[in-house]
Amino acid sequence: MKKYSVFNLFTNALSYHENWQRxxxxxxxxxxxxxxxVGGGGHGLATAYYLAKVHGVTNVAVVEKGYLGGGNxxxxxxxxxxxxxxxEAAALYEFALKLWEDLSQxxxxxxxxSQRGVLNLxxxxxxxRDIERRVNANRLNGIDGEVLTPQQIQEIVPxxxxxxxxxxxxxxxxxxxxxxTARHDAVAWGYARGADSYGVDLIQQTEVTGIRRENGxxxxxxxxxxxxxxxKVACVTAGNSGVVAAMAGLxxxxxxxxxxxxxxxxxxxxxDTVVMSNAVHGYISQSDKGDLVIGAGVDGYNGYGQxxxxxxxxxxxxxxxxxxxxxxxxxxxxxxxxxxxTCPDAxxxxxxxxVDGLFFNCGWGTGGFKATPGSGYVFADTVxxxxxxxxxxxxxxxxxxxxxxxxxxxxxxxxx
Amino acid sequence: xxxxYCPFCREERDEEEFSYAGExxxxxxxxPESLSDEEWGDYxxxxxxxxxxxxxxxxxxxxxxxxxxxxxxTLSYQIxxxxxxxxxxxxxAKQTASAEQGEQPNAN
Numbered sequence: 001m002k003k004y005s006v007f008n009l010f011t012n013a014l015s016y017h018e019n020w021q022r023x024x025x026x027x028x029x030x031x032x033x034x035x036x037x038v039g040g041g042g043h044g045l046a047t048a049y050y051l052a053k054v055h056g057v058t059n060v061a062v063v064e065k066g067y068l069g070g071g072n073x074x075x076x077x078x079x080x081x082x083x084x085x086x087x088e089a090a091a092l093y094e095f096a097l098k099l100w101e102d103l104s105q106x107x108x109x110x111x112x113x114s115q116r117g118v119l120n121l122x123x124x125x126x127x128x129r130d131i132e133r134r135v136n137a138n139r140l141n142g143i144d145g146e147v148l149t150p151q152q153i154q155e156i157v158p159x160x161x162x163x164x165x166x167x168x169x170x171x172x173x174x175x176x177x178x179x180x181t182a183r184h185d186a187v188a189w190g191y192a193r194g195a196d197s198y199g200v201d202l203i204q205q206t207e208v209t210g211i212r213r214e215n216g217x218x219x220x221x222x223x224x225x226x227x228x229x230x231x232k233v234a235c236v237t238a239g240n241s242g243v244v245a246a247m248a249g250l251x252x253x254x255x256x257x258x259x260x261x262x263x264x265x266x267x268x269x270x271x272d273t274v275v276m277s278n279a280v281h282g283y284i285s286q287s288d289k290g291d292l293v294i295g296a297g298v299d300g301y302n303g304y305g306q307x308x309x310x311x312x313x314x315x316x317x318x319x320x321x322x323x324x325x326x327x328x329x330x331x332x333x334x335x336x337x338x339x340x341x342t343c344p345d346a347x348x349x350x351x352x353x354x355v356d357g358l359f360f361n362c363g364w365g366t367g368g369f370k371a372t373p374g375s376g377y378v379f380a381d382t383v384x385x386x387x388x389x390x391x392x393x394x395x396x397x398x399x400x401x402x403x404x405x406x407x408x409x410x411x412x413x414x415x416x
Numbered sequence: 417x418x419x420x421y422c423p424f425c426r427e428e429r430d431e432e433e434f435s436y437a438g439e440x441x442x443x444x445x446x447x448p449e450s451l452s453d454e455e456w457g458d459y460x461x462x463x464x465x466x467x468x469x470x471x472x473x474x475x476x477x478x479x480x481x482x483x484x485x486x487x488x489x490t491l492s493y494q495i496x497x498x499x500x501x502x503x504x505x506x507x508x509a510k511q512t513a514s515a516e517q518g519e520q521p522n523a524n
Contacts, residue, residue, distance in 0.1 A: 242465035253461035256490075301436035304467045304491045310417050311432050344461045401457040 001197035004108050023189060024196035029203050029228050033061045035383060036221055036230035038208050038244060040064025042073040042184070043361060043368065044236035045191035045202075046376020047383070049107075052198035054377070055384035060200045061230075063223060065207035069188025072238050075306075075338035076369040077261050077283065077295040079274050081118045081179030082143055085134050088394035088406050089347055090141040095391055096374025097178060103373055109190030111182050112288065118179030119153065121277040121323075123168045130410055131174045138176075146175045156273060159326050167322045168280050181274060181285055187372055211248040217356035218248070234359040234383045239304065239339025241362035248355050253344055253400050254363045257298045258337035260308035262317075264330045266290030278410075280319035292330060294320055298340065298366055308337040340365050345405035350379055350392040359383050360397075418488075421498040424480045437473035439463045440485040440501070467491060469509035473501070 002008065002021045012020055035051060037044045040062045051057040064070075080100055082093035104110050122128040131147060138145040150170050154162045162170045192202055210222035211233060220229035237244045239256045267290050276283035281297040296316035299309050313335060321328045343349060343363035348371070350361050361379040364371065378389040388396055399405055418431035445451055445459055464470070470490045475483050487496040487507045496507045 240467075243467050251458075251462045252465070253457075253463070255463055255465050256467070301472065302465065302470060302490050303493060305493055309431060400461045401453045403453075403457075 001108075001193065023193040024202050026204065027201045029061060029063075029201065029206065029223075029225065031227075032220075032229035033201075034059040034230070035232045035234060036060075036228055037062045037234045037236060038221065039071075039236040039238070040068045040188075040192075040202060040204065041071050041236065041238065042069060042188045042191065042372040043238075043364070043375045043379070044234075045069070045188055045195055046372050047234060047236060047361065047379045048195040048200045048202075048376075049191045049198070050377045050380035051384055052195055052200050055380060057380075057384055058199040060195075061228065062195070062200060062202050063206050063208055063221065063228065064202070064204050067204050068192050068202060069185055072338040072340065072368065073184055073188045073372075075259075075261065075336055076184060077285070077293050078181045078184045078287075078369060079118065079179070079276070079283065079285065079295075080113070080182055080370040081176050081274075082370070083118070083120070083134060083138050083145055083174060083176045083179070084408055085137050085410055086406050086408060087137075087141060089408050090138065090143055092374055092378070092391050092395070093371055094141065094143050095377070096371045099373035099377065100182065101178075103182075103187075103190070107190035107194050109186060109193060111186045111190055113180065113182040114288075115178050115180040116273050116285075117156070117175060117177045118274040119148070119157065119276065120174045121153075121170055121275065121279070122172045122174075123170065123277065123279045125171070127279055128172050131172065134410065135174050144176055144178050146177075148173045148175045157271065157275060159270060159324050160275065161323055161325055168277070168319065170323075179274065181287075182369075183288075184369060187369075191372075191376070208244065208247070211244070211355075211358065213248065213355060213358075216354075218358045230357075232357045232359065232383055234361065234379065236361045236379070238362065238364065238368070239341050241341045241360065245353075245360065248353070248358055250353055250355065250358075252341075252349065252360065252362065252397075254341040254349070255302050256304055256339050256341050257301070258303050258305065258308040259298045259340045259366050260296040260313055260316075260335065260337045262294050262296070262313060262332050262335040263287070264292040264294070264327075264332050267292065267330065270326075275323070277319065277323065280323070282316045282319040282323070284320055284324070291333065292327065298342065304339055306337050306339060340368075342366065344400070346408045347406045348375070348395055349397055350375070350382060350388070350395045351397040352382070352386070352388070353397065418493065418495065420474060420486060420495060422476045422479060422482075423484050423498045423500060424482050425476065429476075429479060433476060433478040434474045435477045437475045437483060440471040440473045440505075466509060469496070469507065471505050474498075 349363040
């Protein structure tokens with residue numbers, strides 16, 4: 001892999017940037033791998049990268065039915081934070097946030113991680129009680145957090161309607177300065193390029209149609225381009241996790257639903273932080289390109305169509321206009337939906353399964369993007385050593401039988 | 417926006433009048449005390465999450481406030497029937513792997 005550097009930029013400029021090395025190869029699948037990762041999104045590619053880099057497992061293929069990072073990685077609202085309530089979740093997301101902080105150097109790829117701070121607004125007394133409890137829990141876990149007053153919020157976000165007579169009066173907020181945004185595509189591309197440089201085969205346009213098992217252990221995957229042998233199969237397929245699990249005769253406690261987002265026309269810089277509000281179901285930030293990136297809620301019912309109900313978008317936009325009256329004339333450019341696999345406790349599943357050599361990393365629901373590096377790291381460790389990584393242990397499938405759920409509906413509910 | 421037929425009101429109404437109440441035909445165990453942890457977890461948390469034909473409960477919360485069942489395709493979002501909770505669905509997914517073949521019936 002040729003390193004990206006100022007020197008390389010200069011030398012390539014001499015040949016009109018026509019001779020850059022391709023970021024990754026497009027290899028033909030081999031007949032056999034140590035590990036096949038199903039799903040080439042951010043989490044899958046990160047898993048491949050850390051398998052190769054940390055564990056020296058390089059005979060790995062990532063099998064992707066479309067193109068790399070073309071699913072939910074391309075559809076989320078790119079918010080990164082770690083202010084989760086419970087110790088288990090806080091540890092996992094904070095681990096991911098720490099990896100984010102030097103990910104660009106790690107990957108030699110600018111993931112444009114911008115720690116611009118994340119505000120969670122409180123509009124009712126109960127919101128404020130929850131926020132204070134969560135911020136205190138965060139600080140006990142070594143995660144930065146503050147409770148802000150409306151005056152402090154107004155200083156940070158001058159456009160926010162903090163007047164007491166507004167429809168959704170702002171009573172306060174939690175503030176995580178280390179939170180922010182990152183460039184979603186760059187994360188997938190950076191991990192893909194890194195994994196490829198260790199010899200991982202990234203196989204696109206290849207859909208897994210079955211998981212072959214013998215004597216209760218996986219032996220490979222059937223694809224639309226033939227059989228690929230594997231001693232271990234790691235599935236990271238987000239909204240389609242239930243479908244992939246069914247191929248191995250398993251059920252998962254996830255339900256797939258569309259989550260929507262929309263972006264406006266590009267504007268001059270006007271919002272330099274991330275503002276989220278669980279109570280009114282909206283979150284908003286401004287991308288480097290200038291468009292307002294707005295996240296809406298999930299549909300109330302199961303669905304696999306990559307679109308969502310119009311009324312969900314309508315409610316979100318109403319709320320955004322109440323919070324930011326200045327945005328009421330902004331025109332929206334695009335709207336889309338991605339299928340998220342929601343878990344009963346709003347926490348992910350990172351787990352071995354009852355089939356030997358078959359692993360699942362799913363159930364990230366409405367907020368998996370922020371965890372991409374951490375998710376890949378702990379999942380790679382789990383797959384390589386055939387036992388859960390200490391941070392992943394509480395997120396195993398057996399919690400749905402033992403009852404040890406990690407209820408993060410408060411911190412994970414809507415805002416991502 | 418879904419248009420859902422309420423079998424009690426005998427009218428097709430907008431989805432906003434309804435709220436989703438989860439998968440249909442899940443029976444509460446008759447003898448919960450005798451269930452193993454696996455069976456109880458299965459009853460509480462594991463759903464079919466079908467990609468294709470799905471039987472689900474809806475609640476006409478802004479209307480007659482009664483529950484009924486709907487058969488819907490989760491890929492095309494086409495609603496195939498509404499029926500009473502006491503009834504069995506008239507439309508069913510093909511046996512085995514409706515998930516894998518889910519895309520075919522919706523090609524149009």
